[in-house]
Amino acid sequence: MLASTTMNMFKVHGCYRLQSLHSHISQNTLNTSPTTYHKSKLCRISPTSILSSYPQIPTFRTNLKRRKVRVSDIGAPLWTQQNDEEEYARSSEDLTMNGDVYQKTLRLVECSMFAALGGLTYILSSSLAIENYFGCFFALPIVFSSMRWGIVAGRKTMVATAVLLLVLAGPIKAITYLLMHGFLGLAMGSLWRSKASWGVSVFVSALVRAVGAVGYVIMYSFLIRENILALITINIHASATFILSSFGFLAIPSMNVIYAIFGTLVLLNCSFFVFLLHLLYALFFTRLGMKASLRLPNWFAKAI
Template sequence: MKLNPVLFSSNTKPLPLHSPFFLPLRTSPISPKLPLKLNLYPSAASFNLPNSIIRHGERRYRASARTSEKGGAFSSPLELEEEEDLSPNGPVYRNTLRLVECSMFAASAGLVYFLSNSLSIENYFGCFFPLPIVLSSMRWGIAGGRKTMVATAVLLLVLSGPLKALTYLLTHGVLGFAMGSLWRLGASWSVSIFLCMLVRAVGALGYVTITSFLIKENILDLITINLHATISILFTASGINIIPSMDLIYAIFGIVLLLNSVFLVFLLHLLYSVFFTRLGMRSSLNLPRWLEKAI
């Protein structure tokens, strides 16, 4: 590309003011009747954005403005996050504390149950297996107890397999969740013991059913047959010539199962009431009058 020597020669003279090619600069202000507006940032309403997105953008813009006013380094809008309350009474701290405590309770219950089964000392520590679930329900509500129960079952599923996890749920997990939920709701001891007794009895029957399926032997029939033979021997020794019917055997079996469940649940109520009282949670308990006087 060649340059025109006429335009770039040293002899070139500036254009006179009266030249038709001279365009003078406009120094007068712009007329107020025609203001100059450049809409470089259109409003959110023109894009029909939801109100939640608009409010979130406003919060981030105010956070960036406060950062710039304090003299801090300006961050891009993508790096700015909504300010969170990290005080001990804030929701973030409470949710984190609930997660940590429920995890600790679940780990404690799962490890104690696993070690007790491994060392064959389950009968000595069986009354403490529902305790972490009850304590979690008392501190963090019904949702906390449910999460602790599920986390314990998942831990046992990983450590010992599905049979141990299901056994824990039927014999201890659901009972602890029911007791903790009823205590959290402020139910009386009579209601709590009755419902927990039913939960324990159903769990025991479920455990026997699952065991019968695994060993391919009907354990309930064996129990009823042995009970029928025992009662027949007792009647014969007493001089009563009556053969007990199977309906009577089933009724006696149900009564014995309910008595076993109610005694266990009552002892758990006493033990956990004393334990929670020592922990300073007496105000959260709905104790009967005779127990309050004794404690």
């Protein structure tokens, strides 16, 4: 009866206290009765004592603090008033007369205008058959662009004029312009920009003009399916033979002599033409107030 009552009391409290025999039964408890033993060992078991009987599992507390995230921690702001003011100041400096953007825009506009002027003048002169009268002005836009904005600007003006002629008049007109006027204007502008002497400038420009003239003759020989150079050399050979026979010389010049005479005549013709262009363009640039950027001969500087 006593045993059953004790078991019921343990069930009410929800646990059984099981301990080893040698730790709970001592020498004194062996002499007591079972009733006295159970009364001495019976105790009230609380939830705290139940939890304390089990092995304690260590718990780890992480001391993590919440980090306060701000906009400045993520990145720099995309726009500030200071950046806006700096950009406005930079744009204002670029749009001034000496600004980089203003100068580039002005150079582009002037090169485009000179290219359009040269191309339209060449087309009108060719259409009205007055090309020989205005041929000395076709290289002027390229020379002016080279003197004002540099050699690169002169080259761009020449290319733009050739493209305009290619679109409006076809490839023949464009190639003819390049051979007879385009490369000549670029050579003159480059030499004048580098402050070369007139002797060097006239010789190099005349050589470029002569090569362009020979190329022009070769191109038209291919187009009409006729060797124009052969016809020219044959006529020169006949004329030279007639002149020698009229002076009493019964000699026939060789073809090498004929070729030398032909080249000399072409070079002389181009030299006179280029020299006249030098005089005309120098006078024109002087009237425009660009005398300081020219290297004029002393006799010409005193004359003007």
